[in-house]
Amino acid sequence: MHYDLIIVGSGSVGSSAGYYASRSGLKVLMLDEHTPPHSSGSHHGATRLVRCAYGEGTRYIPLLIRARELWKELNELTKTNIYEKCGVLNTGLGDSSFIDNARRSAEIYGLEIENMTAEDIKKRWNGIQVPGDYVGVFEPDAGFLRSELAVNAYVKLSKEAGAHQIFDCKVSSVTPTENEVVVETEKGIFKGRKALVSAGTWVKDLLPNLPISPVRKVLTWYASDPCYKNIPGFLVNLEQDFFYGFPADENGFKIAKHSGGQNISSRDELTPFGSREGDRTETLNFITNFLPNTGGILEGKTCSYDMSPDEDFIIDTLPGSENVMLVTGLSGHGFKFTSVLGEIAAFFAGDKKPGFDIRPFALNRFNHM
Template identity: 35%
Template sequence: MTLGTEKNSYDVAVVGLGAMGSAALFHLARRGVRAIGTEQFQLGHDRGSSHGESRAIRLGYFEHPSYVPLVRRAYENWRELEQLTGETVLTVTGILEAGKPDGMLVAGSLEACRLHGLDHELLDPAEVARRFPAIRLPENYSAMFQPQGGFVRPDLASTLHLRLAEEAGAAVLTDTKVLAIEPRGEGVRVVLADRVIEVGSVIVAAGPWIAELVPELKPQLFLNRMVLTWYEPKRPELFGLGALPVFAIEGEDDFLYGFPDFAGLGFKCASHFGSGRLATADDARQDAGPADEARTRRFLERYLPDAAGRLKAMKTCVYTMTPDEDFVIDCLPEDPRIVVASPCSGHGFKFASVIGEIVADLALDGETPHDIGRFRMRRWG
């Protein structure tokens, strides 16, 4: 079969239109670049990592202080997206992080806040209970409150990025699987089932499918199945906006995070540690069941007992993990026309607005003013 070829119609192709791909397409289109985005499913699907009502955002970053400048820029870009659309994408609730004082969560966030001069408060369990009566911490725990923390709405954010990208001239193909990415001469061929698109550069933002298109990454990636849960609290007044901040609790054997009920859908919470490995992204299913719910409920009964009412909903998603849990944002060493956009190890959505900017820089210029040294592929040799 001979495939039709679209030559020189586009400068850049973006493969995958979840969090990172939609933001990348927006940043390309707003610069006047002829760009096309492809998505193998329908937009807003629930088989990857970019769905589920809310994602936490915070400045003090326990994973590593070097993330702080990027998340500062992400805040700026989320606010700009709001200005451009009139929609509320980022809501500030504050974020409470709790656990043993020397644990990775509290100690890491405290280090980042002190290093970057970020607003924060250290609270003991009694003060946490006074200010946020839904949360009950053991006496040997400590907590840190960051007033600028909150949540981003992932489904809305991606929709808005794509809407603005199309309004600026970008093309979008859905239900279109990319079969191969082939560097050729002065360009790159993006091979689809029914056509070949020739472009100058490609941004691969395929989430858990990224290793299929960038096999160099395969030895370094694994997929974690994650389950999100929504509950009808026993005391709803303790779990709405203004009563409960976004929170994370590093417990003895699990790490739970959660959000206030801001849309009437229920109190949302999930474990950050996952519930098993997936062999391939195609193995992901909406298959959450009683064992998943029991795990979350056990944690709630210990730390937020008034949350553990009737289960309202569960959803699965996928974390695409690296061994060091840092991102991958880079041009392929063997061909800088192919840009890899962020297997994010479960903490990336908050950065989508700035990662889109960064990978647009890389696709157009081969470099970016943002410091992404921590995320380069050379760290694996």
């Protein structure tokens, strides 16, 4: 069979692309080295924050607004709460660019936010402690995503919409020609009019010249006081570090450090939680100072980031080939976008324009770095 779109990497972005492209009537082949959802990439660990008042910059906001619409639609399609609204609190020094960007995002795009002082935060959520010179930007319509459930749902919906799926299948090459793309795998050679490469952390196995650096990250679940069941999702921008977390549930209180991590170059280096010195203490000082009612560690996991040099996404076609799209370099803040990134890939496969300005995410920006 000759496909309209071959997807190489059917996890976060690829599963979404598989659904939206199949739904539009295209012939789609979804490939993955594992069976998604799985724990060999960036989408496991149960939850991811989703917000639109975005401290990372206003260039992301149109994508976020559309992504949230699609997450709500996915809730309706699956009759589940893959997207859970609980509000998200951004907090840090009042003159930080992160807080300024969140406020500007809301102002420019008419997002509902509440500006808060440190005292406001302590009164609203008595389990959260912040320094007196910190401020907050609370977005009540934000929340979190159940990431593995989302990937599972997109895989299921893709199949129901007609996508052909071959999982547990390693891809060895993606070769564009003038009129098609040839994808070689351990289970055969496949040809399509276009391809999406959304292979996550290990994309350089296929495209070694991409400016992507894999980073090992730690996720930690703590026992918690009942007060943490009612808090919002949160992001805390310290002067040097960046932490985030979620409301507590029956599986504990998930907290992680977004900054830092260990640079890795092979899958063998993505070792389990506790295998490296510092895994169990990475968030200890943070919870002692900001979340003092937190208990002991219940569980830990590791995942990986596919980091770009500037920590912004890469959404572009492969240099010299207009029939291969790249979505990579999501740099640890990409899952909330995967619904809309999949839709953009489906537009690409159907020879349609995405309706968004994706020029800030062009690959050639690194030619000047």
